[in-house]
Amino acid sequence: MTAVARVQPGEHDLLTIVRALFEPRQHAVVAPLVRTARPLGNVAGATIGRSSMGVLKDTLAKGLVRMIARDVASSLEPLPRAPLLHLSAGSFRFLHWLCETPLAAPKAPALPDDDAPQTLADQLLIVLGLELARSAAVLPTLLAQPWVQRAPLPWLFATDDFAGLPMPTLSLDLDAVALFPRTLSDRLQVVEREKARMTAPVERARVGRAQATLLESLVPAAIARGRWDSLRFLLDGVTPLLSAEPTVWAAPLDPESPLSARVEARRLSVSPLRAVCTIGACHARLRLVGFVDDEYDDAQKALRLLAPWQDVFARAELAVRAADGLEDL
Amino acid sequence: MSRAYRIRISETLERVVHIEDGVATTLEILPILPKERMQGLLAQELAAAGLTVEDGVARRVTQTDEGEVTLAVDVATGEVSVRVTRATDIALKTTRERNVAEERRVAAAEQLQKEARAALEADADRAAEDARKKATARLEAELRDARSELDRVVHRVTAAALKEKAAQLGDIEEIAEDEAAGVLTIRVRV
Numbered sequence: 001m002t003a004v005a006r007v008q009p010g011e012h013d014l015l016t017i018v019r020a021l022f023e024p025r026q027h028a029v030v031a032p033l034v035r036t037a038r039p040l041g042n043v044a045g046a047t048i049g050r051s052s053m054g055v056l057k058d059t060l061a062k063g064l065v066r067m068i069a070r071d072v073a074s075s076l077e078p079l080p081r082a083p084l085l086h087l088s089a090g091s092f093r094f095l096h097w098l099c100e101t102p103l104a105a106p107k108a109p110a111l112p113d114d115d116a117p118q119t120l121a122d123q124l125l126i127v128l129g130l131e132l133a134r135s136a137a138v139l140p141t142l143l144a145q146p147w148v149q150r151a152p153l154p155w156l157f158a159t160d161d162f163a164g165l166p167m168p169t170l171s172l173d174l175d176a177v178a179l180f181p182r183t184l185s186d187r188l189q190v191v192e193r194e195k196a197r198m199t200a201p202v203e204r205a206r207v208g209r210a211q212a213t214l215l216e217s218l219v220p221a222a223i224a225r226g227r228w229d230s231l232r233f234l235l236d237g238v239t240p241l242l243s244a245e246p247t248v249w250a251a252p253l254d255p256e257s258p259l260s261a262r263v264e265a266r267r268l269s270v271s272p273l274r275a276v277c278t279i280g281a282c283h284a285r286l287r288l289v290g291f292v293d294d295e296y297d298d299a300q301k302a303l304r305l306l307a308p309w310q311d312v313f314a315r316a317e318l319a320v321r322a323a324d325g326l327e328d329l
Numbered sequence: 330m331s332r333a334y335r336i337r338i339s340e341t342l343e344r345v346v347h348i349e350d351g352v353a354t355t356l357e358i359l360p361i362l363p364k365e366r367m368q369g370l371l372a373q374e375l376a377a378a379g380l381t382v383e384d385g386v387a388r389r390v391t392q393t394d395e396g397e398v399t400l401a402v403d404v405a406t407g408e409v410s411v412r413v414t415r416a417t418d419i420a421l422k423t424t425r426e427r428n429v430a431e432e433r434r435v436a437a438a439e440q441l442q443k444e445a446r447a448a449l450e451a452d453a454d455r456a457a458e459d460a461r462k463k464a465t466a467r468l469e470a471e472l473r474d475a476r477s478e479l480d481r482v483v484h485r486v487t488a489a490a491l492k493e494k495a496a497q498l499g500d501i502e503e504i505a506e507d508e509a510a511g512v513l514t515i516r517v518r519v
Contacts, residue, residue: 258461259468263352326354326472 011052014099018056021128022063027135034103034136039241060087064121067128071180076093083179085121090114090147094122098129103138113147120176123153130158153177155185155214160191163210172218178229181236188237188272196251201265208268215275223282225299228305231279235309236278242315249273249319250327263326270323273316279306280313331431337436340445341422346457348396350465351412352472356483358407363488370489372404374482385403395467400475411475413468417460419453481508487511 007015013033020026048056064085090113097111105308118126126148133142139161142148152170156177177184191207198204215234222230243250249270253262283306289299358367380402382388389400396415400407402408402466426446429437491513495501499519506513 233481256462256465258350259465259472260350324354326352326476 007052031136040153071182087121091122103141111145122150126154127157148262174227174230181232184233185237196248199254201261205265210273219275276316337426338441344419348415353410356407370486395463398517413464
């Protein structure tokens with residue numbers, strides 16, 4: 001018979017919230033816990049009971065590995081290297097704060113941030129925390145925390161949530177981005193559809209601007225290093241939309257708003273397609289690399305990898321030209 | 330017992346509101362001839378369309394009820410901007426009355442003045458927004474006209490450039506042109 005670990009009531013709340021981070025269906029159940037303050041007794045980073053710590057570590061380890069495995073399973077490419085999953089002290093502070101702070105309060109206590117570097121696992125925990133906070137309607141409180149704002153990967157996962165916040169200098173880890181082709185492509189589609197529903201030019205422009213800033217740093221870096229795997233989410237994300245829902249990039253805006261604002265919103269909303277055009281321009285250059293050139297083998301390898309999307313480049317360019325050419329205003 | 334006072338406050342607001350809205354895009358001109366020659370042809374066709382070319386910019390300014398509409402084309406870059414600007418005077422007046430007890434006379438007068446000013450500010454903002462909406466509607470109409478006009482200019486520039494190019498290639502034997510259909514056929518003996 002398996003021994004059941006006994007934990008304190010406060011520790012139980014902490015473990016319930018942590019488990020719910022990995023189980024979106026549990027979000028509604030733990031939302032009241034997240035929104036309100038609870039005395040957690042002895043639950044503080046250093047004093048958590050041994051049993052609770054064991055369960056916490058087990059939940060985090062299995063949850064994070066499962067999160068990555070889900071995406072990796074959908075990828076045909078082998079992992080470039082096994083990701084190292086290490087949670088820093090900041091993550092435990094984050095979990096403790098998530099559990100103990102009344103996040104729905106008008107002035108919730110700030111999450112301490114020691115400016116220490118964030119690991120991949122730290123950033124994934126923030127991504128999960130943002131999803132939970134969205135379900136619990138406490139997203140602004142989480143987004144206001146410097147620990148959350150300075151994590152690059154969450155900006156890519158939840159660009160629409162971060163839009164409008166001052167973007168710090170973010171350096172996206174290409175290895176980390178390459179781990180989530182499916183989730184990031186799904187998220188991109190959600191954001192594009194959300195953006196199309198925004199009729200106020202200022203709102204749509206805000207999301208488009210955040211996307212533009214992120215992709216203008218990610219795409220050239222990935223191209224320069226030949227990391228096509230870290231761009232797959234973008235190509236996979238726009239492909240079905242370009243085929244079946246191209247109007248998401250030409251959705252009507254408030255007809256009474258200034259034309260200049262509508263034009264800006266329309267041009268910024270095609271930011272993901274501009275990034276696809278950048279890849280397309282590189283694809284066109286690679287096709288010109290001759291058999292006698294030194295880069296021929298690398299170019300052929302890249303062309304093979306990009307082959308599934310070669311029709312997408314032309315369609316993306318047409319959509320961008322329509323936006324720049326002031327069509328569908 | 331305190332006496333009742335009727336307070337009447339008149340407030341006026343005069344404001345000059347500057348309204349501006351505009352868009353910019355780029356003409357797509359095929360590089361059939363050297364850049365300088367293409368620019369020359371573009372300037373020529375824009376002048377023929379009634380724009381004034383000065384310092385490399387072709388411009389046309391139209392006065393409308395909703396504001397001054399400027400269409401400008403940078404001949405070198407092909408950048409087109411259509412802009413509407415208007416400075417409108419807003420003059421508003423309002424009056425407020427209230428019955429108050431003698432001891433509240435001063436405070437009530439201040440309060441009434443504050444309310445009147447706030448109401449005027451709101452009315453002025455509404456008037457400015459209405460003027461902006463009208464200017465935007467005018468801009469949209471002008472943009473539609475400008476787009477079809479500039480499309481015709483680009484077609485004429487392309488046709489002129491093709492004819493020149495054909496003449497460079499050999500002797501032109503025949504030119505058949507259907508501007509409405511956008512078809513140009515040039516027979517050249519080389």
